Amino acid sequence: MSRYAIIGAGPSGLAAARALTRRGVAVDGYEASHGVGGLWDIDNPRSTMYESAHLISSRTTTEFSEFPMRSSADYPGHRVLKEYFEEYADRFDLVDLFRFDTTVTRLEPRDGGWDLTSVHAEGTQTQRYAGVVLANGTLATPSIPAFAGAFTGELMHTSDYRSADQLEGRRVLLIGAGNSGCDIAVDAVHRAVSVDMSVRRGYYFVPRYLFGRPSDTLNQGRPLPARIKQSVDSRVLRAFTGDPVRFGFPRPDYRIYESHPIVNTMILNHLGQGDLRIRPDVDRFDGATVRFRDGSADDYDLVLLATGYRLDYPFVDRAHLSWQGAAPRLFLNIFPSSFNGLYVMGMIEASGIGWQGRYEQADLLAAYLHAAERDPDAAERFRSRVRTAPWPDVTGGYRYLGLDRMAYYVNKDAYRSAVRRERLAIEP
Numbered sequence: 001m002s003r004y005a006i007i008g009a010g011p012s013g014l015a016a017a018r019a020l021t022r023r024g025v026a027v028d029g030y031e032a033s034h035g036v037g038g039l040w041d042i043d044n045p046r047s048t049m050y051e052s053a054h055l056i057s058s059r060t061t062t063e064f065s066e067f068p069m070r071s072s073a074d075y076p077g078h079r080v081l082k083e084y085f086e087e088y089a090d091r092f093d094l095v096d097l098f099r100f101d102t103t104v105t106r107l108e109p110r111d112g113g114w115d116l117t118s119v120h121a122e123g124t125q126t127q128r129y130a131g132v133v134l135a136n137g138t139l140a141t142p143s144i145p146a147f148a149g150a151f152t153g154e155l156m157h158t159s160d161y162r163s164a165d166q167l168e169g170r171r172v173l174l175i176g177a178g179n180s181g182c183d184i185a186v187d188a189v190h191r192a193v194s195v196d197m198s199v200r201r202g203y204y205f206v207p208r209y210l211f212g213r214p215s216d217t218l219n220q221g222r223p224l225p226a227r228i229k230q231s232v233d234s235r236v237l238r239a240f241t242g243d244p245v246r247f248g249f250p251r252p253d254y255r256i257y258e259s260h261p262i263v264n265t266m267i268l269n270h271l272g273q274g275d276l277r278i279r280p281d282v283d284r285f286d287g288a289t290v291r292f293r294d295g296s297a298d299d300y301d302l303v304l305l306a307t308g309y310r311l312d313y314p315f316v317d318r319a320h321l322s323w324q325g326a327a328p329r330l331f332l333n334i335f336p337s338s339f340n341g342l343y344v345m346g347m348i349e350a351s352g353i354g355w356q357g358r359y360e361q362a363d364l365l366a367a368y369l370h371a372a373e374r375d376p377d378a379a380e381r382f383r384s385r386v387r388t389a390p391w392p393d394v395t396g397g398y399r400y401l402g403l404d405r406m407a408y409y410v411n412k413d414a415y416r417s418a419v420r421r422e423r424l425a426i427e428p
Ligand SMILES: Cc1cc2nc3c(=O)[nH]c(=O)nc-3n(C[C@H](O)[C@H](O)[C@H](O)COP(=O)(O)OP(=O)(O)OC[C@H]3O[C@@H](n4cnc5c(N)ncnc54)[C@H](O)[C@@H]3O)c2cc1C
Pocket: 007, 008, 009, 010, 011, 012, 013, 014, 030, 031, 032, 033, 037, 038, 039, 040, 044, 046, 048, 049, 050, 053, 054, 055, 056, 057, 058, 062, 102, 103, 104, 105, 135, 136, 137, 138, 139, 140, 180, 315, 345, 346, 347, 353, 354, 355
């Protein structure tokens, strides 16, 4: 039986280890950090977690279906989640499959398989595998835009932000208002001397609770057509959170769900209390001064770039993953159409896809690898479909913004049903 490597023991790597071993596929896992949990382990050197972070999607829509969380909190904090992944790995005997403190540095195709080179304190090793599952995460390599001029205060990306201690007594400017940016702005309100947030475009703010329930649990399993959902949800949001323009945000130049929504209304409360201000896009840095596009300017001690992350698979040549622009072009964000033995897990961004969505990716991969060994005709039919048939539309009818961070965005319902259909086609 062929042996496969898995890179990363975060939620996606663990899901892959579980799904593959469940079907009897042999795996070796490689994890650069000391334990499982991926970025949910704040002590993992690659983690981009911060002390105040909690789930953004709610517990029941996020957890693995076969392993509910013990916590009863709707949006548990990162330490609870780290424990959850440790318990998951224990429950399904996944820990011993991984080599910890071992970083994969290179993948090279060789004789129909892959040579995987890894580095451990005891040295460098190269091992041959039939294929490699890349589950090294999507939120680790910062995306840092170029700015005109130079800033003489401290310039930091949110990937280096851990706790509000870093903000104590400082004049803080956050650039970008994604979910992390808004969490950190709320932290800053309590510790910084002043907090400003510079934004380029408007956002949609979804409350954590609607009608007394976690908002992402409403209307589960009965997806509405995109246009109807956009219209209904915009009205509900207007009724619950009001118009963010009133709080100083620009009006969004796109419809709801065409970009990732912000699940945080505390930021609006703080704006209402006058605890922070919204500023326009940055024009340039000028010593300690930041000059904005509307001609205004202010001095800051710390500029925090909440400008997101970019995909990065640094250990393998880009051609092997068919990169196209900001993301590899892969069937269902998993399979290169060349079927070269590389498989990507977790390269999906979506509102509410959760770890179960990531497990379903792994389950499809496991079904394919199992078929490749036991039912070659079914595996060949799958490959032929991928090569010749049109790829499923996983946008759900939403017109996503043409931004780099949206290059691998999917609609969770459309995506999960496409994955399910393919799995059933391999294993009726
Ligand atoms: C603040 C915050 C809140 C979030 N909230 C939610 C939420 O509510 N719901 C949700 O679904 N998602 C959320 N996410 C997204 C999060 O990315 C996923 O939940 C999940 O962690 C993705 O798992 P992963 O295994 O793909 O990647 P990661 O968790 O990033 O794990 C990747 C692992 O690969 C290892 N690795 C990397 N490179 C190598 C290498 N070369 N060799 C060996 N090992 C390597 C890393 O050490 C790491 O352990 C949130 C993210 C953040 C930052």
